[in-house]
Amino acid sequence: MTRPTLLLVHGAWHGSWCWEPVQTLLVAHGWRVETVDLPSVAPDEDRPGLHDDARAVRAALDAIDGPVVVVAHSYGGAPVSEGAAGAPNVVHLVYVTAFQLDEGESLLGVVGGQPPSWWKVDGDLFTPLTPHEIFFADVDPDVAAKAIARLRPQSYAVASDQLTAAAWKTVPSTYVVCEDDNAIPVFAQEAMAGRAGHVERLPSSHSPFLSHPAELTAIVEAAAG
Secondary structure, three states, X not given: OXXXXXXXXXXXXXXXXXXXXXXXXXXXXXOOEEEEOOOOEOOOOOOOOHHHHHHHHHHHHHOOOOOEXXXXXXXXXXXXXXXXXXXXXXXEXXXXXXXXXXXXXXXXXXXXXXXXXXXXXXXXXXXXXXXXXXXXXXXXXXHHHHHHHHOOOEEOHHHHOOOOOOHHHOOOXXXXXXXXXXXXXXXXXXXXXXXXXXXXXXXXXXXXXXXXXXXXXXXXXXHHO
């Protein structure tokens, strides 16, 4: 069998840079790894939404020959579910404390209809008020500081856009529950994990790619076979 390519998709406010520790390990283990930068992060004046991000994911998938395992973090789970739907080369989805949403659902809808207290909404953009506490509580302080400096504003359109397709309904999936996550409560992760075929757990904050890269890499490799 052809070893699948791994496509790593970041979450809100982040970029593909956040995967660097995991990507380095995967490449050292012989995997082909691709990433995608979602257009809704640091958006231009057009303020892209979830469906623009989904199209970016789909374009990345279409550019890869052979089977693909897609790994999504946090918000990235939403455009991955949308963009990977019907893609013939996607063989597995890995949701890392991610929004494994269904058709008709939105981020804002699943968090109760109101922005969480740590979202700072400024017109059609939003940013995290306390990123160290929310994202990087168990990350080395120097690494966390560098990551925080790289966060960028996010188009607020992604919060209310609803999914029109859900790839996990036809593609096998793994959900990684991060047990010390301050961004997505464990009970919410577990509810979404009920949609996955397999569940793994990490004693991690919201950012296991920085705090537990070796453990997360092992989960991704197991999912990719």
